[in-house]
Amino acid sequence: VVSTQSTGALTNMKSKSTNVADVNKIRFERDTALKKCVKLDSQLASVKKNKEASIEQITKLEEELQSLRLFYNLHQSLSQEASLRDQYNSQVSELTERLKQREAELLASQRENDALAAMVKRLEQQLTQADSMPNGYSPRSTNRSAKRISSSSTVSSLM
Secondary structure: OHHHHHHHHHHHHHHHHHHHHHHHHHHHHHHHHHHHHHHHHHHHHHHHHHHHHHHHHHHHHHHHHHHHHHHHHHHHHHHHHHHHHHHHHHHHHHHHHHHHHHHHHHHHHHHHHHHHHHHHHHHHHHHHHHHOOOOOOOHHHHHHHHHHHHHHHHHHHHO
16 A cells, blocks of 8 residues: 555656646746747847838938939030020121121222212213313213223122
């Protein structure tokens, strides 16, 4: 009887020690899992923080990109404006030069016309004097010279 009781007590003790060992094992696993959870929470917070910083950096980069696009467009507009201004100035210079040439041609034509008009006047005076002269002088030859000079001045003024 003693041996049955001692066997039962031994079995009972073994099962209590097994239960204590199991509980200790479960507690250890629980503590390890909690430590792992705390570590994962910390990593998750770090990841969220990095994500927020990345989003903020992306926003700043997008704003900077937008500013650069604006500056580029302004630069392009100013470059086109400078090109158009240079083209305009070139055309104005060219037209000014043509105008000066035309003015010089006009001045030369006016001088030539004035000279021809003076010649015509002198010839008319000579013709008038020749008409008042005796018959030996021929007014027709003077008249022909005046007509030639007059027609050449008309041709010159048309040029």
